[in-house]
Amino acid sequence: MLQNLANQDNGNWDKRLLLSSVPRVGLAAKFWDTPPEDQVRVIDVNLNGFIYASHAAINVFRKQGYGTLINMGSVDSEVPLAYxxxxxxxxxxxxxxxxxxxxxxxxxxxxxxxxxxxxPWAADTPFWRHSANYTGGTPSMLALDPPVKIVNAVLRKSLRPRREVPVGWKAHSVWMFHRGFPRLTERISANIAHKYQIKAGPPVPDTVGAIYQPMPAGRGIDDGVKQRMKKQRKQEREMRKH
Incomplete structure (x- = not known):
């Protein structure tokens, strides 16, 4: 679709900026418990998709001599998370x-x-609901950011481009800390991932999520994960009282 758009040279659309934010898919699991074909699928969507989109965008920009390409990475781009x-x-x-x-x-x-x-830091979107999951628990993450924070960052950097843009204080803090203390940062991040993706979530069956086919549930932007996590913690506290 982006290649078709790039091929249109009729002057009816603004070619100054192309956001190459192709769909992403997630997978939460121990590496050795995950089917190789599922892992290859994640790479195909999350990396190869950006290569195709970036190739189309850059060729448009080279012809006209200017433009800003914005790709959506993650805090995982800097600090790889366990699972x-x-x-x-x-x-x-x-x-x-x-x-x-x-x-x-x-x-x-x-x-x-x-x-x-x-x-960006992890966001409160349907990403978690749509992720493939072989952990046995409901995947989530600590202190999710609202999606609007990421949208605002994209808009700002379309006007004032910078090569790498950590979004929000959490992503920026982790980004900077990792530059100075990489092994410690990776260890702490892995422990957080273990808590919220393996131990804390309610048990659920294994699923391939939306890595091969779209899911009918969770088609919005904000998925209410933070509210569900708060409700879950409240229920756990009440159960401990009894």
């Missing part, structure tokens, strides 16, 4: 794609073409 091996690998690839592409553009003299990688 998200293929997802973390794909998001690290998106980050490297942007950095390497920026250097190629610089070397070839394209001063007015910018590549931005947005790196």
């Amino acid at each position: 998200q091996v293929p997802y973390a690998a794909s998001k690290a690839g998106v980050r490297s794609l942007g950095l390497a592409l920026s250097q190629e553009l610089r070397i070839d003299g394209y001063k007015h073409i910018r590549v931005v990688t947005i790196e």
Whole structure:
């Protein structure tokens, strides 16, 4: 679809910016418990999709001499999380794609073409509901950000591009801490992932989620995960009292 749009040269749409935010899919599991074909599928959607979209966008920008390409990475682009091996690998690839592409553009003299990688914290979207899951528990994450925070970051950086953009204080803090203390940051992050993706969530059966086919449930933007987690914690406290 993006390639078809890029091929249209009729002047009826603004080519200054293309957001290459192709659909992403998630997978929560121990690496050795996950079917290889599911892991390959995550890489195919989350990394190869960006390669196709970026290729189409950059060729438009090269013809006109300017433009801003915005790719959606993740805090996983900088700090890979346990139980998200293929997802973390794909998001690290998106980050490297942007950095390497920026250097190629610089070397070839394209001063007015910018590549931005947005790196948000985990957001309260249907991503968690749609993820493949082989952990035995309901996947979630600590202190989810509202989706509007990510949207605002995209809008700001479309006007003031920067190569890497951690979104919000949580992502920025982890991003900076990892630069100074990489192993400690990865260890703490893994422990948090273990708590919220393995131990804390209510038990659920294994599922491939939406990595192969769309799911009818959870078609909105904000999925109310934070509210469900609060309700769950309240119920657990009440049960402990009795």
